[in-house]
Amino acid sequence: MSALLVIDRLSVRYGSRDVLRTLSLEVARGEIVALMGPSGVGKSTALRVVAALQPFDDGRIVVDGFALAPGPVPPESRLVPLRRRVGLVFQAHALFSHLSALDNVTLALRHVLGQSPTEADAVAEQLLASLDVGTRAGAWPSQLSGGEAQRVAIARALAPNPPLLLMDEPTAALDPARRTALGATLRQLSKQGRGLLIATHDTEFARANADRVIQLTA
C-alpha cells in the first residue's frame, strides 16, 4: 500500500541558513509518526511546508497522490485537493476568536463543503462530543481552557474529514492527565484510518503513542 504522506529529501533554507536538509519520511494510513528534536530544528517548518503555508527549496512532497513542488506556494485555487487531504492543528490553537466553538468547527463544513447549517451543526456537535467537549459548543474561544481549546481545534481540523492530520506541539499546554487523554484520542483517530504526523519534543508522549519516532538533529 502506498504511503499517505511521502516527504522525499526535503530542504528548506532561510537565506543562507538550512532549516531542513534532505528530510525524508513517510506516514501510512492508520499510523502515528512523531517528529522529534530540539527547538529550532525545523519540526514546525516541516508541518507548515506540508500544509503549503510556506515554500520549500528542494525535494518532493506527495500527499495521497497530490504533489507539491519546490518554489513559491501555489495560489489557493490550485491547492483545493491538498486542503481536502490535510488538517493542521496549530500549537496555539488559532481558534477564530469571533466565533463560538461550534461555529469554529462548522465554518469549513458550510463554506467549503457547502453543507446546510443544520447538517453542519449535527456533524460539528458529534465531533465535539466525540472529543469530550460537546458541552462547550456554545462557548467563545476565550472562555475555553487550554485543553478544551485544543480539542476544539482538533475538531475544526477534522471537520472536512482529511485523511492526514498534522499537529504542532500538541502537549505543550497540557497537564499529565490531559496528555494521557490526548494520546487516547490520537490512537482512536489513527484507528479510523487517518495518518498523523506530530511535531513534539515530549519524548515520553511520543514513546507512549507514536508508532514511529523520527529524530531530527540540528
Next chain:
Amino acid sequence: MIAALVLCLLAPQHPDSAVLVWGGDAEGGAPFVEADPANPSRVRGFDVEVAERIARGLGRRTAQFVQVQWSNIDQSVERGDFTLGLSGVEDTPVRRARHAVTIPYFEFREVLAVRRGDAGRIHGLADLRGRRVATLGATIAYDLLLAARDSTGVIPLSYDDDVHPYADLVAGRVDAVLLDHIIAQRALRRAGGAAFAIQAQPVAVGHYVGVLARTDSVLRDSVDAVLREAMRDGSLEQILRRWEVWDQSQGTLFVGVLRTTSAAGAARAAESASALGYLPSLARAAAVTLLVSFLSMALAVIVGLGLASARVYGQRWLRVATTLYVEGIRGTPLLLQLFVIYYGLAGVVRLPAFLAAVLALGLNYAAYEAEIYRGALEAVPRSQLEAARTLGLSELQILWLVRGPQALRFALAPMTNDFVALLKDSSLVSVITVVELTKETAIYATNVGSWVVPGLLCAAVYLAMSLPLARLARRLERRWSPAA
C-alpha cells in the same frame, strides 16, 4: 524671532488718541476696501478714504486699518479691536439697537442679476418662484430672500463671499443673485460686461453706515458731525466720484440727512427675534448636518474599505497609488478639497453643492477610514488566517468570514471617533453654500448681535447628536467583544 512675533501679536493695542483705528474687510475688495496693488501692505477704496476723512475731522493724525471678517465687524467693534467699523456695513434695525451707528453716508440698491436669456422674464423676486437665488449671508439681501421664501417660494442660497454667487450664476448653478448694486456692477465688469444682466428696477434700497461700540455714542455723535461736514463741503462727494460710485441718489440722501438734525433714531430696533423663532431653522440646519454627515460617512466607509483592501491585498502599483491618495488627502486641508471639488471642477462637471459637500467630506474621511481598516486588518493574528487557509477557505472567504469581522471590532472605536469628528467638520461645507447647523447659528448670531445664546444652543444640538453615537458604539463594542 518667533518669540518676538508672538509678543508682537499678544501686545495690547495701545489706545493712541492721535490714531483712529478702524476695521473693515479687504476681502470685500474695491471699491470698498482692497489691498493697494501698488503696495499690498496698504489698503485703498472709498471706505478707506471715508475713514481717513473722519479721522481728519476728528483731529486725529491718521487712520489705522485693522482687517476683520465682514460678518464679524459688529462683534469686533464691541470687543474693542477697533473704534469704527466701516466696510459696506448695512444700516439695519438690529444693528442700531445693539451698537452705536452713524448716519448713513451712502445709499445702495439691492439689485437682481440674472442670465441674459432670463432678462426678459425675471424682473423681481415674484418671478423667481422655485428658483435658486444667491446672496451674501447675514445681509439685508439675505433677509429679503428669506422673506421671499415664505411669500413667493424662492430658494435662498447664502454665500460667504460676493464673488462666487456671480460665478455660479454664469455657471447655471443659481438663477439669480440679489446684492448691492456696487457689487453687481463690479462683478459684471469682471465677467466681461456681457456675462449676465443687472435688472434696473431695485428690489430694495439700503444704506451704508459706520458702526461703533454701544458705549461710544458720544464719539459716534462726533463722527456724525464730521460726516455731515463732509457732505456739506463736498469732500464726501469727491471721494465717491473718485471711486465712480456717485450717482443722483447720493445727492438726495445727503440732502435728507442734512435736514434731519438728530441721528436716525427713527429706526428704533425691531424687537430682537426671540430664540424660539430661530428653533425651526436651527432644527432644519441640524437635519442638514446629520444628512451630510451620514451620507459622507457611508461614502467614506465604502471607499475606505476599497482603499484598505488595495493597500493590504493589492499589487505593488495599486499599493503605491492608494498610499499616494491617502497621504495626499490627509496632507491637505479639507477646506481646499471642498473648493477644488465645488469650484475647481466646475469647468468639467457642475456638481450641486450638497453632492459636492458629501463627495468632499466622504472622499476626505475615506483616507482616514482606510488607515483604520488597514491597521485593523493587519491586527488580526496571522495564525488565524493560516488556520482559515488550511481549512480550504478562499482568500475572499477568509476576508469576509474571518478577517473582516474581527477587524471590524478593532475598527469600531476609532470609526466612531471619526464620525463624531466628521459631524463637526461638516460645518466647513457652509463655504460652498450648504447651510448647516454652524452656518445657521452664525446667521442667527449675526442677526441678534450676540453669540451667547446661539452658541449654547448650537453646542447643545451638536452634543445631542454626537453623545448617542458614542454610546451606541460602546454598546456595539461590548456586544461584539466576547473576550470581555
